[in-house]
Amino acid sequence: xxxxxxxxxxxxxxxxxxxxxxxxxxxxxxxxxxxxxxxxxxxxxxxxxxxxxxxxxxxxxxxxxxxxxxxxxxxxxxxxxxxxxxxxxxxxxxxxxxxxxxxxxxxxxxxxxxxxxxxxxxxxxxxxxxxxxxxxxxxxxxxxxxxxxxxxxxxxxxxxxxxxxxxxxxxxxxxxxxxxxxxxxxxxxxxxxxxxxxxxxxxxxxxxxxxxxxxxxxxxxxxxxxxxxxxxxxxxxxxxxxxxxxxxxxxxxxxxxxxxxxxxxxxxxxxxxxxxxxxxxxxxxxxxxxxxxx
Amino acid sequence: xxxxxxxxxxxxxxxxxxxxxxxxxxxxxxxxxxxxxxxxxxxxxxxxxxxxxxxxxxxxxxxxxxxxxxxxxxxxxxxxxxxxxxxxxxxxxxxxxxxxxxxxxxxxxxxxxxxxxxxxxxxxxxxxxxxxxxxxxx
Numbered sequence: 001x002x003x004x005x006x007x008x009x010x011x012x013x014x015x016x017x018x019x020x021x022x023x024x025x026x027x028x029x030x031x032x033x034x035x036x037x038x039x040x041x042x043x044x045x046x047x048x049x050x051x052x053x054x055x056x057x058x059x060x061x062x063x064x065x066x067x068x069x070x071x072x073x074x075x076x077x078x079x080x081x082x083x084x085x086x087x088x089x090x091x092x093x094x095x096x097x098x099x100x101x102x103x104x105x106x107x108x109x110x111x112x113x114x115x116x117x118x119x120x121x122x123x124x125x126x127x128x129x130x131x132x133x134x135x136x137x138x139x140x141x142x143x144x145x146x147x148x149x150x151x152x153x154x155x156x157x158x159x160x161x162x163x164x165x166x167x168x169x170x171x172x173x174x175x176x177x178x179x180x181x182x183x184x185x186x187x188x189x190x191x192x193x194x195x196x197x198x199x200x201x202x203x204x205x206x207x208x209x210x211x212x213x214x215x216x217x218x219x220x221x222x223x224x225x226x227x228x229x230x231x232x233x234x235x236x237x238x239x240x241x242x243x244x245x246x247x248x249x250x251x252x253x254x255x256x257x258x259x260x261x262x263x264x265x266x267x268x269x270x271x272x273x274x275x276x277x278x279x280x281x282x283x284x285x286x287x288x289x290x291x292x293x294x
Numbered sequence: 295x296x297x298x299x300x301x302x303x304x305x306x307x308x309x310x311x312x313x314x315x316x317x318x319x320x321x322x323x324x325x326x327x328x329x330x331x332x333x334x335x336x337x338x339x340x341x342x343x344x345x346x347x348x349x350x351x352x353x354x355x356x357x358x359x360x361x362x363x364x365x366x367x368x369x370x371x372x373x374x375x376x377x378x379x380x381x382x383x384x385x386x387x388x389x390x391x392x393x394x395x396x397x398x399x400x401x402x403x404x405x406x407x408x409x410x411x412x413x414x415x416x417x418x419x420x421x422x423x424x425x426x427x428x429x430x431x432x
Contacts, residue, residue, distance in 0.1 A: 157305075157306060158305045158309060159305070160305060162305075163308055163309055166309055166312070166313075167309055167312040170309070171312050171315065171316070173319070173320070174312070174320075175319070176319075177320050177323040178319045178322060180323050181319070181323035181325075181326035181327070182326070184323070185329070187334075188330050188333060188334050188337060191341065192333075192337055194341055195337050198340075198341060199344075202348075205343075205344050205347065208340075211340075211343045214351075215343060215346060215350075218347070218350035218351070218354055218355075219346075221350070221354050221410060222354060225408075225411065228411050232401065232405060233405070236401075245416065245418065246417070246418045247415075247416065247417050248416040249414065249415050249416075250411055250414035250415075
């Protein structure tokens with residue numbers, strides 16, 4: 001019967017061989033990740049396909065040691081003895097005690113751990129010679145490397161795979177947004193620098209009121225002066241050797257001209273052109289008066 | 295929140311932080327975009343206004359115009375210049391006995407120089423002879 005354990009802190013656990021399957025192979029591989037890639041195929045004939053296994057691989061002497069374990073099964077066992085999964089920080093395998101198990105280790109009244117041909121094996125006590133000396137397991141002397149974790153998936157609502165996937169997506173989106181944001185901000189840097197330069201040269205234009213009042217002074221001047229010049233050019237186009245200028249006046253933003261024409265045809269032509277240029281046309285006989293407000 | 299809880303909800307915490315990072319980055323991007331939209335128009339309007347002021351001042355309040363307008367005294371023979379009065383930034387000039395060519399010459403110059411034409415009067419005094427009078431300032 002299992003004892004129910006109550007824990008306050010996190011613990012490391014050592015799994016006895018009934019929770020894992022062990023294979024040792026001499027393979028011409030340099031890296032553990034390469035070994036892990038072929039781990040599943042090595043266990044093909046040994047494992048129950050209805051379970052989902054994970055693999056732990058490490059180098060032992062000149063060979064590779066492969067351990068297959070079902071983390072769900074381990075989790076169920078741990079819960080059955082009252083160990084909450086999230087309290088388990090690392091899981092080690094009894095096989096990793098190989099150097100320590102020189103003498104059989106008494107686990108409980110029925111089982112012992114024994115090194116058989118360099119494989120740590122769970123052996124029923126009753127088949128072991130009663131004269132065999134047992135050695136206690138000195139936990140303080142143990143030095144483990146490379147244990148496995150329960151996996152966040154077993155403790156969290158979200159699996160590690162989903163976490164990595166969603167986390168990566170969020171990070172990529174976030175980084176892209178920051179880069180994009182910086183690019184957008186930099187897009188007005190050029191204009192901003194130009195404005196700063198202009199304001200440094202003309203500090204009195206800093207005030208929008210000042211700018212508006214200066215513009216309000218010059219814009220009408222610019223418009224009217226351009227209109228005056230345009231109107232004079234238009235009137236000059238009405239003139240020819242058959243239509244002569246008699247008088248032209250510009251005063252108070254108004255332009256007036258008197259044009260004498262030689263015949264009715266020319267008069268009509270001048271009149272049409274003047275209308276086309278938005279001049280007000282008047283006058284009887286062959287003399288025409290054209291005028292326009294600027 | 296103790297260490298164990300952090301350990302237990304590690305995935306959720308990682309996701310929460312990455313999500314917050316993404317949201318903050320989105321907010322940064324949109325606020326940058328908003329800032330640029332608002333300020334680009336303002337900045338460009340200010341640049342346009344300053345450039346327009348500079349351009350107007352250069353055109354219609356050009357201090358060096360005082361020298362340029364002197365040519366209205368010499369553009370036609372002195373006998374045709376009835377009056378040439380330049381005071382401060384104002385010029386009053388009047389001409390007599392101008393031929394069509396003289397008239398065109400003075401008018402073209404007047405139109406091409408950026409000065410404000412306050413008053414202009416052209417009158418045919420006799421056959422193909424004109425008088426001209428103008429007041430301008432800069």
